[in-house]
Amino acid sequence: MSDLLPGPVEVVGAGLVGTSIALACQRAGIDVLLSDTSAEHLRTASGLGAGRPKAPGDVAALVVVAVPPDHLGEAIAAALDTAGEDTVVTDVGSVKAAPLEAVAGHPAASRYVGSHPMAGSERSGPLAASADLFTGRPWAICRHDGASATAVRRVAALVEVCGAVPVMLTPAEHDKAVARTSHVPHLLASLVAGTLTGAAPEHLALTGQGVRDVTRVAAGDPTLYSQIIGGNSKAVAGLLREVRDRLDLALAAVADGDRAGLESLLAHGLAGTRAIPGKHGGPVQAVSAVHVAVPDHPGELARLFADVGASGVNIEDVRIDHDPGRPVGLVELDVAEGRAEHLLAALESKGWVTHR
Amino acid sequence: MSDLLPGPVEVVGAGLVGTSIALACQRAGIDVLLSDTSAEHLRTASGLGAGRPKAPGDVAALVVVAVPPDHLGEAIAAALDTAGEDTVVTDVGSVKAAPLEAVAGHPAASRYVGSHPMAGSERSGPLAASADLFTGRPWAICRHDGASATAVRRVAALVEVCGAVPVMLTPAEHDKAVARTSHVPHLLASLVAGTLTGAAPEHLALTGQGVRDVTRVAAGDPTLYSQIIGGNSKAVAGLLREVRDRLDLALAAVADGDRAGLESLLAHGLAGTRAIPGKHGGPVQAVSAVHVAVPDHPGELARLFADVGASGVNIEDVRIDHDPGRPVGLVELDVAEGRAEHLLAALESKGWVTHR
The missing domain is CATH 3.40.50.720 (NAD(P)-binding Rossmann-like Domain)
Structure with missing residues (x-):
């Protein structure tokens, strides 16, 4: 070396x-x-x-x-x-x-x-x-x-x-790649987040995990990202035009009540999520989600993961969804399809409140 | 009752x-x-x-x-x-x-x-x-x-x-609220995901956690979501027009090299992320991220969370970022600002490889 x-x-x-x-x-x-x-x-x-x-x-x-x-x-x-x-x-x-x-x-x-x-x-x-x-x-x-x-x-x-x-x-390929995998997603996440400014608090009370995920990257420093995205203007503008054209199609499908057109756009998006490389660069693995209610104080997550570990089921991903009104968090555990039932049974036998 | x-x-x-x-x-x-x-x-x-x-x-x-x-x-x-x-x-x-x-x-x-x-x-x-x-x-x-x-x-x-x-x-307020907090974010996530179809594998090798977060909801069933979104066409179309107008502004700012305009759009998005209600409906709490490298086999997460629990630091959120080339996962632990140093020291004393 x-x-x-x-x-x-x-x-x-x-x-x-x-x-x-x-x-x-x-x-x-x-x-x-x-x-x-x-x-x-x-x-x-x-x-x-x-x-x-x-x-x-x-x-x-x-x-x-x-x-x-x-x-x-x-x-x-x-x-x-x-x-x-x-x-x-x-x-x-x-x-x-x-x-x-x-x-x-x-x-x-x-x-x-x-x-x-x-x-x-x-x-x-x-x-x-x-x-x-x-x-x-x-x-x-x-x-x-x-x-x-x-x-x-x-x-x-x-x-x-x-x-x-x-x-x-190559430098040109790199810039196209990051426009697609980073810069355009960042810009769109930022536009979605922008629609939340000024919304009524009782409307925002319906906020779920989905929009939190979509907008997370938009919390990045605007000065830094304007340099990053602005420095890749050619690749970003080209791809952004494609997105704008598809957004116009989506808008027309929604406004005209064209369900088939809307479904086709959503199916195109679903196909895109499956193109993202999975764990260790391999194909995306089909996972099932197991939800567990966890009291919100130190030690409970440790107890949960000890019980998960004892079950022998490997965890592919974890999310914590803090619900708005209660001293309890919902932990989502993603596991390989076919392992969810085993994990559910193991956790329920330890007294955890679960659902799929 | x-x-x-x-x-x-x-x-x-x-x-x-x-x-x-x-x-x-x-x-x-x-x-x-x-x-x-x-x-x-x-x-x-x-x-x-x-x-x-x-x-x-x-x-x-x-x-x-x-x-x-x-x-x-x-x-x-x-x-x-x-x-x-x-x-x-x-x-x-x-x-x-x-x-x-x-x-x-x-x-x-x-x-x-x-x-x-x-x-x-x-x-x-x-x-x-x-x-x-x-x-x-x-x-x-x-x-x-x-x-x-x-x-x-x-x-x-x-x-x-x-x-x-x-x-x-009211029914009308509800439909506006879910257009904003769910349907339009879903559509935009789907458009972003759609840009990934057909991309070269070596470009997708640069995929990071950001685009995974942005596109996660787009994995939902297109038939169901075309009914849900199509059934709320008025509220969705109205908000989608606003997003399209801002997308045109973003496109112009990128294509014209207007850094100030781009930064202003990104700052608007940042403000939107701060409007999302935090834990238990309270204000969003400032968090710091602690990253820990975790060997990818059962039991390691349990060991990690046992050590986290012993540190007394409460975890606000967790993400697992499986990296593409190695048998190790990066676990991101979000904790209240001011608690990260304590957690880092506690985990490092137990032999974990960490960084902020």
């Missing part, structure tokens, strides 16, 4: 993602240099053991640019300008075509390979960092036509050091 | 919701009469102890119509036609203006009060029924102008017997 990724690694931008990468490298025994425009971030990240501030004369084998989306292009170009002639540069921004354009004419562009780890947190800053942030997460590696094989190998080695799963995509 | 809700209660339609209501009534000592066009459903529900098949000459104090959306109007009218002169009729359909229109001219319309329990399951049929299906759930009671006070009281008594939380709304 250290053959493919010799030190030191320089991390530009000691926020959540940059500091987490630095911690993963240090854990693997790779020397890390840190730089940040914020002296406080630099001090905090160094204090966490993520590396030492970069000094004049330091030359990195790999520079990882982890700055906000709007500053990626200039920061990547600056890294190519100032680094050694064998230094490879990558970035971890969530769009890939725009930063590449910013460095496409650079004489050292062959030493740049963009990348994008699919991990984050609603928290930010170095204090939220962890060497395990990327464990098992997809991490896109986006080589452009002029990238050198050495550069690609070195970035792949970083992904391996971080415990992530490499996904090879 | 039995003064306000004398027996027998007749349940028309022994599916999931009807049979669950019947079981709740029987548990409260109220005699239940069952009817269903399916002899098999009737036999199953009776066998579960939900009541006895209605016989000629039986007269109910309350008829609960629990048939599919497209048959509600005729079934309510039939119940008013054939029931006793003191019999109150309600239904549990998910739209309320359309069935009311169907019986508005009926001479006994004063004995009808529509209602809507906010509970269900992806399962259907009497075998999935439970007397606890409605515990703690909102249940809208939708009196129309001509409804008698006796009728309203009797339906409210049913809601209480079922352990649900009554929410008083």
Whole structure:
């Protein structure tokens, strides 16, 4: 591993993602240099053991640019300008075509390979960092036509050091992929959430788990997401036009009482949910839900999961639905189809109030 | 309770919701009469102890119509036609203006009060029924102008017997409320999910938790939801036009590079997420997420929640994010802000790999 990724690694931008990468490298025994425009971030990240501030004369084998989306292009170009002639540069921004354009004419562009780890947190800053942030997460590696094989190998080695799963995509493919799997869903979730502002409280009293799920991502920072989504304008606008056309079809079907048309649109959506990769990248597994009423105080979830564990049934997913009027939560346990009856019987024998 | 809700209660339609209501009534000592066009459903529900098949000459104090959306109007009218002169009729359909229109001219319309329990399951049929299906759930009671006070009281008594939380709304208000909190979110989730059909597998490899959350409800039965959404066409179409107009604004902002406009739309969505009622109907509580890597086999979740329980920190929500390439799941625990550090320290002391 250290053959493919010799030190030191320089991390530009000691926020959540940059500091987490630095911690993963240090854990693997790779020397890390840190730089940040914020002296406080630099001090905090160094204090966490993520590396030492970069000094004049330091030359990195790999520079990882982890700055906000709007500053990626200039920061990547600056890294190519100032680094050694064998230094490879990558970035971890969530769009890939725009930063590449910013460095496409650079004489050292062959030493740049963009990348994008699919991990984050609603928290930010170095204090939220962890060497395990990327464990098992997809991490896109986006080589452009002029990238050198050495550069690609070195970035792949970083992904391996971080415990992530490499996904090879061209920059343009990557941007189309995240428009579909992240940016357009985020925008639509935000539009749905927007309809809830100003609604009467007695109307919102009917809010169930469904709309909470749909709108959860819309709680993200508007400034950050306007940079992310705005930085991928071409792919997002193209897909958003398709969604707008289908929304017009849905509106016409609803307004005209065209049940068959409405059902066909909903069936198209159902097919889409089945296209999402399942556990461990395999096909989606058919699951059944088991609902359990759980008193809302510490220890009850532990008791529940002890009883679930004793039943031998593996849990695929869990949700907690706090109901609005009572000191009880409804826990939804998703289990493989065919295992629900066994789990229900096991939990009921322990006194839990359940239903499917 | 039995003064306000004398027996027998007749349940028309022994599916999931009807049979669950019947079981709740029987548990409260109220005699239940069952009817269903399916002899098999009737036999199953009776066998579960939900009541006895209605016989000629039986007269109910309350008829609960629990048939599919497209048959509600005729079934309510039939119940008013054939029931006793003191019999109150309600239904549990998910739209309320359309069935009311169907019986508005009926001479006994004063004995009808529509209602809507906010509970269900992806399962259907009497075998999935439970007397606890409605515990703690909102249940809208939708009196129309001509409804008698006796009728309203009797339906409210049913809601209480079922352990649900009554929410008083006019039929028109109810339909606007569910368009906003359920039908339009469902449609938009379905449109987002539809964009995933036919996407390249290597693009879908970047799928994260966000798009899974956004599209989860779109896995619902298209036939049922086309009836539900199509039956609320006026309220849905009105709100859907508002969403379409905002989508056009979003599209223009993205295509024109108008970052401020995009950020403003996203900020509007963020405000909407904060309008959703929190735990127990109170204000939304600020939570922090703690992520824990959990080996993917039975018993590990039990061990985790035992350690969580021992820490004394209450869990507000749980999600499991199965990552695509590894035999490990990431469990996200949401806890009150200010409790995350304590939980992290407690879990790390037990050997768990965590990050915020």
